Amino acid sequence: MTRSFGVAGAALALALTLSACTTTVQGVALGTGRVIKEDVDSTFIKNSDGGEIDKLAGTVVKDVEKFWEETFPATFDNKPWQPLRGGYYSVDTSDKAAPAPPCTDQASDVEGNAFYCPSADIIAWDRASLLPVLKERFGEASVMLVLAHEMGHAVQRRAGITQAAQRSDPQRYPTILLESQADCYAGAFVRWVSDGKADRLQLDRTALDPALEAMVLFRDPVGTEQTAQGAHGDAFDRVSAFQDGFEKSAKLCSEISVDNRTFTQRGFLSEQDQATGGNLPFEDTLKQLEPDVNAYMQAELSKLGKQWPNPKLDRVTSTPRCGQGDQGPVAYCPDDRTIDVQTRGRLAELHTKIGDWSTGTIISSRYAIAALAALGKPLTGADAQRSALCVSGSYSKFLLNRQGNNVFALSPGDMDEAVQVLLGFDFPARDLDGEAPATGFERVAAFRTGAVDGINACNLD
Incomplete structure (x- = not known):
């Protein structure tokens, strides 16, 4: 089972087909701020083309790793952080012959998305029509947010949450709860960056607004039930979780449960309302x-x-x-x-x-x-x-x-x-x-x- 950032909403899906064009969201300034202080050699990323998008992604994941090296032991009873066993995969979804990453059948399975696969312990992303569009429309901070969310799922596996969710009653670990926790972990990481603690990344907080607008586009379709398989939450749920991590701590994120978390996402109660x-x-x-x-x-x-x-x-x-x-x-x-x-x-x-x-x-x-x-x-x-x-x-x-x-x-x-x-x-x-x-x-x-x-x-x- 893979854990993804979410399914692209209609507005972003349109942008994916028009990725060479710039489209702005009404009322939201296009995010153009640079987040990289010092980029990394992206050759550690499997199937990378060495381009600017993979340099950005590689820089982000290296600092996310550093964050969890510091934060994981303090959050989980001094347990050390374990690097991803399977590593990172960049996928050229524009090339039908491109190699598929683990947990997929073909490269096109990744189109418009990024995901974590716990069985292979890998993170993969679409470098052709996801990350470039996010960067262009919402700024580099949105790429930071997406990849930090995926690492949040890797954190869940190392904390035993993924395994417990598979063994236990699904009502105890609904998908929406796991996704909310990953959004919260992303917020904790972004706060660490904005506080100037990262080695390679930096963040002006004004860049957060367009990045959060990307979360709005990756919300579940309006009317999705909280209990739906694969539910990630509505925009309020997702932004709330991110802000909890940003304003509080990864420790708080780790304690999110069905006992202390409520969601605003809900289904329509009448045909008229739905219409x-x-x-x-x-x-x-x-x-x-x-x-x-x-x-x-x-x-x-x-x-x-x-x-x-x-x-x-x-x-x-x-x-x-x-x-x-x-x-x-x-x-x-x-x-x-x-x-x-x-x-x-x-x-x-x-x-x-x-x-x-x-x-x-x-x-x-x-x-x-x-x-x-x-x-x-x-x-x-x-x-x-x-x-x-x-x-x-x-x-x-x-x-x-x-x-x-x-x-x-x-x-x-x-x-x-x-x-x-x-x-x-x-x-x-x-x-x-x-x-x-x-x-x-x-x-x-x-x-x-x-x-x-x-x-x-x-x-x-």
Whole structure:
């Protein structure tokens, strides 16, 4: 059984057929930052052509090996790290006569992917139509992330997890859990690089945003059940696992289990929801969101002994200019305690391109600013920005867990839409001055605090 980074989503699959062209994701800057300080001789890679892609891949895996030489004993009771017995394979999937790596029948089996095979203890990658496309579209950091994920599966084998998963009840070690752990291990490695501890690699954290966008494209198809064989998780699950490793440690990653890990990926509950892809029309979203988010904020503020002002949602055609700065297409207006929503332009465009919960994420963040005002909290500065995102995330958590028929709740893919808008745009994070955290990584992290731990984690009292 092989463990891969994931199946390329439709957007990347299109890029694979057009690999000579440059295609950018709306709102996400193309990653061009160099990660290599000193490259390696790639002759240790089997079937390598010695080109730039294999030099990049080889440099990455050598530093990943160094990371685990240091980290594995500290994570697994002083057990030493064992190098890959079968080594590394570069596969030219553009050549029908190219040799196939172990665990495959032909080179084309690797097309558009990278994988770890535990039986042969090897890592292989497509050097023709995967790594070059990732590098071009999302920067070299995305290649680092993919190969570190595959090494994460090698870590699982050395820790005995792979063998236990094969012997034990599959419900104890579902595929989605193993993939989440590998994403977490990748995050721990990338943090080590960004902290300047790597011998050959370096990383400017601004390069993380486009790399995480690649994770969005490698998510499971919307509506995939958590229990599906080969499930890797939705974009929120995958980015969350990566950030846990980045922000905490490989030790935390090693302790991920079905007892302490929840996933947002889920299947459609109705044919109607599936038919619409889980998306409401723009105006219907506004109509259903307004009373619901007001009720949520009222309930939460009452727990803190505060009165919720029940701000009215006003539809405007021009860019909202209330407040002290440009909050974007949705703005909290402190003078009259209203929420101005621009019904034409950027918000409606994002609704169409990303989905209805891009709209929900942006609007709920402005209600979060209103909540900060009702609590007498600052409405500007870094704390206000993080709190707005956290409270918005807590509302998403509330809707995700809501049960019942014909209720306003999140559909499969909605949390992914939140991740996409947070990575690509800073509207949900803007304070009253129009200022926001510089990177999508920071914005997702603050939103995720509320989405995972709830509103009590947002430090409102």
